[in-house]
Amino acid sequence: MEALFAVALGILSGSGVYLLLRGRTFPVVMGLTLISYAVNLFLFAMGRLQTGVATVIGQSDGYADPLPQALVLTAIVIGFAMTAFVVVLALRSVGEMHTDHVDGRESAR
Numbered sequence: 001m002e003a004l005f006a007v008a009l010g011i012l013s014g015s016g017v018y019l020l021l022r023g024r025t026f027p028v029v030m031g032l033t034l035i036s037y038a039v040n041l042f043l044f045a046m047g048r049l050q051t052g053v054a055t056v057i058g059q060s061d062g063y064a065d066p067l068p069q070a071l072v073l074t075a076i077v078i079g080f081a082m083t084a085f086v087v088v089l090a091l092r093s094v095g096e097m098h099t100d101h102v103d104g105r106e107s108a109r
Contacts (some may be wrong), residue, residue: 002045005041005045008041009038009041009042009045012034012035012037012038012041013034013035013038015031015034016031016032016034016035016037016038017031017035018031019031019034020032020035023101023102024100024101024102025093025094025100025101025102026090026100028102029083029086029090032082032083033079033083036075036079036083039075040072040075040076040079043068043071043072044068044069044072045068046068047064047067047069048065050062050064
């Protein structure tokens with residue numbers, strides 16, 4: 001199970017960094033989203049992946065740590081708000097500059 005999480009984290013992080021290095025705004029937004037998903041998955045995995053354990057202390061011998069779950073839930077809400085802000089900022093930039101290149105000018109091809 002840990003190997004699957006490690007591979008998923010590597011793929012998400014690598015894809016996110018690749019998209020961040022693109023010259024257009026939409027791939028940059030998608031790259032930031034993929035990196036935030038990778039961080040959420042990492043935080044969730046830090047809570048020691050266990051199956052069949054109780055979430056309440058005292059109900060069984062082992063219990064699931066609720067702190068990583070709370071951190072991931074908070075990160076999802078903040079990530080959604082920041083993604084919405086960046087999309088609106090990118091749309092305004094396209095409206096004012098008439099290009100979606102991240103530095104505001106087209107590269108010569």
